[in-house]
Amino acid sequence: MTVGLWVNVKLLADLGERMAIQRIAEVLTKGTASSGIGDDCAAIDMGKEYLLVTTDMMYQQTHIPVQMTPFQMGWFLVAINLSDIAAKGGTPLGLVLSFGLPKETSEVFLTQLASGADACAVANGTTIVGGDTKETAEITLCGSAFGTVKKDEFMSRVGTCPGDVVAVTGTLGKAGAGYYALKRHVAENVLSKALLEPTPNLRQGRVLAQQKVITSSMDLSDGLSASLYQLQELNNVGFEIKKSAVPLALQSFELLEKNYRFDPYELALHFGGDYELLVTLPAGRFDAVHNVMAQHGFELTAIGKVTRKKDILLLDGKGKQVLENKGYEHFKKRNF
Amino acid sequence: MTVGLWVNVKLLADLGERMAIQRIAEVLTKGTASSGIGDDCAAIDMGKEYLLVTTDMMYQQTHIPVQMTPFQMGWFLVAINLSDIAAKGGTPLGLVLSFGLPKETSEVFLTQLASGADACAVANGTTIVGGDTKETAEITLCGSAFGTVKKDEFMSRVGTCPGDVVAVTGTLGKAGAGYYALKRHVAENVLSKALLEPTPNLRQGRVLAQQKVITSSMDLSDGLSASLYQLQELNNVGFEIKKSAVPLALQSFELLEKNYRFDPYELALHFGGDYELLVTLPAGRFDAVHNVMAQHGFELTAIGKVTRKKDILLLDGKGKQVLENKGYEHFKKRNF
Numbered sequence: 001m002t003v004g005l006w007v008n009v010k011l012l013a014d015l016g017e018r019m020a021i022q023r024i025a026e027v028l029t030k031g032t033a034s035s036g037i038g039d040d041c042a043a044i045d046m047g048k049e050y051l052l053v054t055t056d057m058m059y060q061q062t063h064i065p066v067q068m069t070p071f072q073m074g075w076f077l078v079a080i081n082l083s084d085i086a087a088k089g090g091t092p093l094g095l096v097l098s099f100g101l102p103k104e105t106s107e108v109f110l111t112q113l114a115s116g117a118d119a120c121a122v123a124n125g126t127t128i129v130g131g132d133t134k135e136t137a138e139i140t141l142c143g144s145a146f147g148t149v150k151k152d153e154f155m156s157r158v159g160t161c162p163g164d165v166v167a168v169t170g171t172l173g174k175a176g177a178g179y180y181a182l183k184r185h186v187a188e189n190v191l192s193k194a195l196l197e198p199t200p201n202l203r204q205g206r207v208l209a210q211q212k213v214i215t216s217s218m219d220l221s222d223g224l225s226a227s228l229y230q231l232q233e234l235n236n237v238g239f240e241i242k243k244s245a246v247p248l249a250l251q252s253f254e255l256l257e258k259n260y261r262f263d264p265y266e267l268a269l270h271f272g273g274d275y276e277l278l279v280t281l282p283a284g285r286f287d288a289v290h291n292v293m294a295q296h297g298f299e300l301t302a303i304g305k306v307t308r309k310k311d312i313l314l315l316d317g318k319g320k321q322v323l324e325n326k327g328y329e330h331f332k333k334r335n336f
Numbered sequence: 337m338t339v340g341l342w343v344n345v346k347l348l349a350d351l352g353e354r355m356a357i358q359r360i361a362e363v364l365t366k367g368t369a370s371s372g373i374g375d376d377c378a379a380i381d382m383g384k385e386y387l388l389v390t391t392d393m394m395y396q397q398t399h400i401p402v403q404m405t406p407f408q409m410g411w412f413l414v415a416i417n418l419s420d421i422a423a424k425g426g427t428p429l430g431l432v433l434s435f436g437l438p439k440e441t442s443e444v445f446l447t448q449l450a451s452g453a454d455a456c457a458v459a460n461g462t463t464i465v466g467g468d469t470k471e472t473a474e475i476t477l478c479g480s481a482f483g484t485v486k487k488d489e490f491m492s493r494v495g496t497c498p499g500d501v502v503a504v505t506g507t508l509g510k511a512g513a514g515y516y517a518l519k520r521h522v523a524e525n526v527l528s529k530a531l532l533e534p535t536p537n538l539r540q541g542r543v544l545a546q547q548k549v550i551t552s553s554m555d556l557s558d559g560l561s562a563s564l565y566q567l568q569e570l571n572n573v574g575f576e577i578k579k580s581a582v583p584l585a586l587q588s589f590e591l592l593e594k595n596y597r598f599d600p601y602e603l604a605l606h607f608g609g610d611y612e613l614l615v616t617l618p619a620g621r622f623d624a625v626h627n628v629m630a631q632h633g634f635e636l637t638a639i640g641k642v643t644r645k646k647d648i649l650l651l652d653g654k655g656k657q658v659l660e661n662k663g664y665e666h667f668k669k670r671n672f
Contacts (some may be wrong), residue, residue, distance in 0.1 A: 012446065012471070013439040020446055020469045024435075026646045029432060042465035044429050051387070052530055057434040088387075093380050094367060098393040098478050099360075103349040103397040110348065110356060114363040127367030129378035132355045134393045135348070142434050142478035144391055209631030 018204040018230070038234060039157045040218055044147075047098075050154050052147045054084035064218040065196070067182050070109045072196040073141060074116025079219040081145035081219060082124050082200035084273045089155040089209025090147035092127040092202065095121060097143045100136035117143075124202050153209040155217035160235045160280040164215050167246065168284065169204045170204050170299055172224060173264055175273030177252035180262070188255045204298045206276060211292060213285040223272030229325045230310050231278070240259040241304035241323060244317040259333040269314075270326040282307055352564070363602055375493045375569060376420040376554055378445035379479040379485075386490050388483045391505035401532070403518050406445045408532040409477060410452025416557060417481035418460050418536035419611045425491040426483035427546025428538065430465040431457060433479045436472035453479075456504040460508045460538050489545040496616040500551050500642040501624065504583065504612050505540045508560060509600055511609030513588035515599070524591045534611040540634045541613060547628060549621040559608030564648050565661045567614070577640035577659060579652040585610075605650075606662040616642055 006220055019324065034260070043050035058064060058077055068076070072204075078095060085092050114128075115218030121127050124148075159193055181188055201219075208214050216235060220227055224246070228239050249270050253260050279300075281289060286302055293300040304315075314323040348356055361374065379386035394400060394413055404412070414431060420427050433453055437446070450464075457463050462483075512530025517524055537555070544550050552571060556563055560582070564575050581602050589600050615636075622638055629636040640651075646649060650659040 010443040011439065012437055012441045012443070012469075013442060013447075017469050017471075023447055024450040024467065025441060026470070027447050028464050029458050031465060039466075042430065042520065044434060044465065051429065051481070051482070053430070053432050053466065053482060055432040055468050055478070056464065057436055057468050057478060059436055059470055059472045059476070061473060062471050081419035093387065094378065094389070096378060096389050096391040096480055100393055100476055100478075101345065101348055101397055105348045107346040107348070107351060107359060110351075111359055111363050114360040118364045122365050123633070128364050129367060129380065130375070130391065131357070131360065132391050132393050133353050133360070135353075135398050136395045136476060137397060137474060138472075140393075140395070140436055140472060140476045140478075141428045142391070142393060142436075142476075144389070144432055146387070146389060146482060211366045223354075246517045257541050272424075 014331030025185040040087040041090070043088065043154060045281040049148045049150055051150055052085055052216060053087050053144065054081055055142065055144040056080045056084070058141045064139060065182060067192065068113035070195050071116035074113040075197045077141045077143045078117045078120035079198045079200050079275065081143040082141065082202060083219045083221060085145050085147040086200045086202040086205035087155065087217050087277055088149055089153050089205050089217070090144055090149040091206065092124065092126040092147040094126055095143055095145045097141070098130055099130040099131065099133045100140035102139070103135050110231060124200060142328070149209065152212055152259045155209055155214045155279070157216055157218050157231060159233050160216040160231065160306050162237055162306050162308040163282040163283055165283050165286045165302045166239055166241065166278070166280055166304040166306060167300050167302045168220065168278050168303050169201055170274070170276040171247045171249040172276060173249040173271065174222070174252045176271030177249060177256045178272065181256050186256055191252055191255055194252060195273055198219035198273065201277050202277060203296070204293070207293055207296050207298065208289065210277060210278065211289050213281050213289060215280045215282065217277060217279045220274050220276045220278050221272055223270045224268065224278065225270050225323050225325050226272065227278050228323065232310065232312055236310070238310045239304055239308040239312045240307055240320070241314050243314050245301065245303045247299065269323065338377055351478060369518035376423040377426070379592045385484045385486055388421055388424050388426040389480065390417055390665055391415045391478065391480040392420070393470045394477045395509065398476060401518060403528065404532050407452035409475070410449040411456040411533045413479045414492050415477040415534045415536050418538060419557060420556045421481050421483040422536045422538040422541035423491065423553050423613055425489050425541050425553070426485040427542065428460060428462040428481055428483040430462055431479055432479045433464055433477070435467065435585040436476035437469065438473060438475070439471050441453040456520050460536060472543055485545065487549055491545055491550045491615070493552055493554050493567060494570050495623065496552040496567065496573060496642050497511055498573055498642050499619055500616040500645040501619045501622045501638045502555070502575055502577065502616055502640040502642060503636050504614050505537055506612040507608070507613060508556070509581045509585040509603035509607065510588045512603030512607030513519035513585060513592045515607065517592050522592055527591055530588060531609055534609065536611060539632070540629070543629055543632050543634065544613065544625065545616060547625050549617050549625060551585065551616045551618065553613060553615045556610050556612045556614050557608055559606045559612065560604065561606050561659050561661050562608065563614050564659065568646065568648055572646070573648045574643040574646045575648045576643055576656070577591045577650050579650050581637065581639045583637040605659065
């Protein structure tokens with residue numbers, strides 16, 4: 001009977017991505033001049049400013065749909081990294097990219113990949129400043145974006161209090177609709193583009209940051225429910241989300257399916273990939289911030305409030321129910 | 337006959353890593369405030385200082401010997417990134433790491449990996465400030481280090497002129513000896529450690545940078561011959577290297593094999609992985625810089641000179657011969 005020896009061997013498949021990051025954080029020496037593990041970006045003290053640094057990896061089997069073009073892979077890699085800078089209110093300084101590519105990769109693939117990365121960087125006022133290429137069996141792309149933000153404009157994930165308003169930029173479910181459009185072969189480019197060529201909300205992040213009233217902020221890469229669960233843990237609070245207030249990507253849903261039979265809230269609440277910003281702010285400040293955002297042409301929608309009770313509840317016509325955490329988490333199976 | 341259509345399809349296996357980077361660089365928009373593609377780090381203008389940023393990727397099949405422990409993988413990932421900061425004369429601010437790991441990876445592997453990364457960072461006066469974990473089929477590790485250097489202390493790869501002295505820190509061939517020790521099952525930890533746990537020369541880089549006379553600098557990750565060919569191309573110069581002046585890692589060679597029958601210069605000139613610094617400086621300044629380095633306990637050895645003629649020549653008892661470029665280049669087969 002040697003089975004006992006193996007009982008305590010935990011695998012990443014058991015831990016899941018967030019617990020894995022927790023384990024790593026426990027091992028690491030805490031720097032005196034930095035904060036950031038568990039946040040979208042690391043924030044390094046540079047005097048008046050923080051240097052923001054983030055990294056994101058994309059891997060062929062788990063993150064790259066077969067329909068994604070090399071241009072879109074490059075765009076996506078840059079977009080997801082810049083989205084982390086956006087969520088902290090930062091202005092990007094540049095990106096470095098590592099391309100792990102099979103040796104059978106064509107030169108055209110390589111230049112399209114670089115073009116897509118370049119296009120997304122330039123569209124967002126920044127550039128690719130360096131990188132690395134390596135031979136790998138499957139496409140593995142890694143990016144690191146860096147930027148700056150004034151200390152008093154930095155939007156952390158931590159800092160919200162009961163009573164704050166919960167708000168999101170834009171509309172939710174666009175990426176989810178894009179995912180189903182690809183699955184159902186719905187030939188609407190605008191749908192798949194929302195999934196494959198997301199837009200980092202850098203300008204929205206800057207406008208929000210300049211108001212200096214945001215008490216917590218993160219991007220919605222993992223979906224609304226998963227993001228709320230992360231904020232809950234970091235801030236030791238709960239949330240009440242009003243289902244009818246969640247801004248749905250109605251145009252996308254109609255393009256996907258006239259008189260859609262799927263539940264649009266499933267996509268809006270759980271799918272992720274929209275790269276909108278999720279923020280909290282004092283209730284008394286919401287209207288003013290909403291108006292400034294509107295003046296800049298940006299939507300900001302209040303969807304609920306921060307509560308002392310630790311539950312995350314969804315309020316609909318039938319009453320309150322616990323909002324399930326159905327977001328995507330790596331290493332664990334996708335339960336959507 | 338459709339064969340003609342395919343004649344011009346170049347694959348990365350044909351291009352090699354450096355040509356691939358060249359193709360990428362051609363596609364990218366040049367930022368106004370940055371320099372760096374083709375250098376060890378990107379250097380971003382931050383007023384009085386440059387922000388240095390670099391990225392490096394390690395992949396199981398091509399970069400991770402089976403004997404490497406998870407701790408050593410973490411150490412190595414941090415060391416190779418910090419070595420790029422060292423080569424520019426920089427002081428590190430921190431690193432972000434992305435771990436692409438199979439879902440069967442054990443928790444112990446993960447914490448050992450993080451511990452190794454942390455140990456190397458802390459040993460070099462810095463910390464891991466953030467990261468990402470993703471599920472991949474094979475271990476793929478990506479790091480990005482960032483740091484700062486005063487503008488007048490920045491050591492570029494570009495700037496050397498004919499007449500300059502070529503010099504290297506430390507001794508060469510340690511990593512090569514470590515490689516053969518592993519291959520031949522020579523149980524000397526000090527040998528394999530040189531290969532698997534290299535030391536970034538951050539302090540050496542700082543002392544050199546402070547002298548403000550270094551005309552070009554890079555690390556020797558790719559080996560001396562490959563590095564000289566890179567400097568040749570960037571600076572449009574040639575080199576004459578005096579074979580007998582190349583500082584050999586004699587202790588390592590003796591540990592590997594008493595009365596060694598291998599050619600130690602093959603390892604010292606071509607193997608790479610030593611992470612020593614290769615610099616050029618005006619001939620009249622060498623002695624002073626050498627002495628300052630010695631005061632700090634660091635070796636700096638003149639091994640040749642920069643020439644107007646574009647050849648890279650090796651001078652030995654028999655005369656001059658072209659120094660072959662045998663360094664390791666990804667995508668192309670290793671020709672060592």
